Amino acid sequence: MKLVLVHGSGGSSLSYYYQTRRFPDAVAVDLPGHPVGAPCASVQQYVEWLHGYMRGKGYRDVVLGGHSLGGAIVLTYALAYPEEVRGLVLISTGARLRVHPDVLAECQAAETDKAARERWLQMRAANYAKVAPDVREMLLKKTDEIGPAVMRADLLCCDRFDIMQRISEMRAPALVCQGDADVMTPVKYGRFLAEKLPAATLEVVPGGTHQVMLEKPDAVNAAIERFLAGLR
Numbered sequence: 258m259k260l261v262l263v264h265g266s267g268g269s270s271l272s273y274y275y276q277t278r279r280f281p282d283a284v285a286v287d288l289p290g291h292p293v294g295a296p297c298a299s300v301q302q303y304v305e306w307l308h309g310y311m312r313g314k315g316y317r318d319v320v321l322g323g324h325s326l327g328g329a330i331v332l333t334y335a336l337a338y339p340e341e342v343r344g345l346v347l348i349s350t351g352a353r354l355r356v357h358p359d360v361l362a363e364c365q366a367a368e369t370d371k372a373a374r375e376r377w378l379q380m381r382a383a384n385y386a387k388v389a390p391d392v393r394e395m396l397l398k399k400t401d402e403i404g405p406a407v408m409r410a411d412l413l414c415c416d417r418f419d420i421m422q423r424i425s426e427m428r429a430p431a432l433v434c435q436g437d438a439d440v441m442t443p444v445k446y447g448r449f450l451a452e453k454l455p456a457a458t459l460e461v462v463p464g465g466t467h468q469v470m471l472e473k474p475d476a477v478n479a480a481i482e483r484f485l486a487g488l489r
Contacts, residue, residue: 258282258343258485259316263307264291265325265349266415267381267408269399272324274392275474276481286310292403296410300418303330304337311341320485322346324470325442326411329354329418335429336420344488345431346481349439349467351446352424352453354415361416364409377405387464387472396471424453431457432484434477436465458484 260283264272269292270285277283289306290296297303307330311319320343323331328350335342367377381400385393431454435447444461451459460480462473470477 258318258320258488259284260320260322260346260481260485261286261307261311261316262322262346263303263324263327263330264288265323265327266411267291267400267403267405268324268327269403271392271396271399272327272468273322273470274395276322276470276478279474279478280481280485290403290407290410292399292407296407297414298410300326300329300333300414301337303414304334307334308338318343320344320346320488322348322481323350324348325350325467326354326415326418329415329420332420332424332427333418335427336423339428342429344484345427345429346434346484347431347447347450348434348470348477349436349442350450351442352421352450353419354442356412356416361409361412364405364412367405368409374405384466385468385471387466388468392471424450425455427454429456430484430488432480433457433459434462434469434480435459436462436467436469436473438464439467439469441467 262273262285270287273285277285321331328347366373433447433450435444451457462469462476465473
């Protein structure tokens with residue numbers, strides 16, 4: 258099986274630093290604009306990019322994993338191309354991902370104002386507070402390179418995403434993984450997915466926040482390993 262991992266808003270393949278080192282058949286993608294090229298304007302456009310990417314690579318027997326926006330992308334992919342998806346790994350995500358207007362405004366201000374950009378970077382650093390310092394430094398460097406405009410574009414994709422009424426159409430087995438201290442996509446989001454998806458397992462990681470796969474890699478990797486073993 259090929260495990261293909263999709264990052265969240267303003268993120269990169271570094272979001273799966275620990276997963277790509279643990280699973281030899283895993284690949285983490287960098288979505289368009291992160292930082293090469295231009296970001297997509299919708300979840301569906303990201304899905305079509307991912308579809309072309311995987312066809313180009315010749316991937317078969319694919320398990321799709323996604324964090325936050327990445328979760329929205331892989332859920333939508335599974336609806337559009339169900340025959341191509343062996344399973345789903347859904348981390349810190351939901352069937353609907355509303356974004357507070359203040360967060361969008363902070364990103365927009367950071368695009369043109371130096372002081373606002375510094376505040377934006379400080380907030381990003383706070384989001385990675387529980388990540389190991391060496392990995393956190395790499396993440397922040399990449400975040401700065403990608404920039405607030407791309408993050409805002411991604412967050413707008415999230416804000417428009419809503420498959421609440423379609424979630425029961427899914428057929429692929431799923432692992433739903435949430436940190437119990439996640440305030441951006443709280444545990445209730447994961448419970449909804451686990452209850453509505455036809456074949457899902459919920460793993461709640463103690464002490465994990467929205468970046469649970471970076472903060473608690475051993476727990477998340479163990480859950481993924483159990484899930485993949487079940488698919489085999």
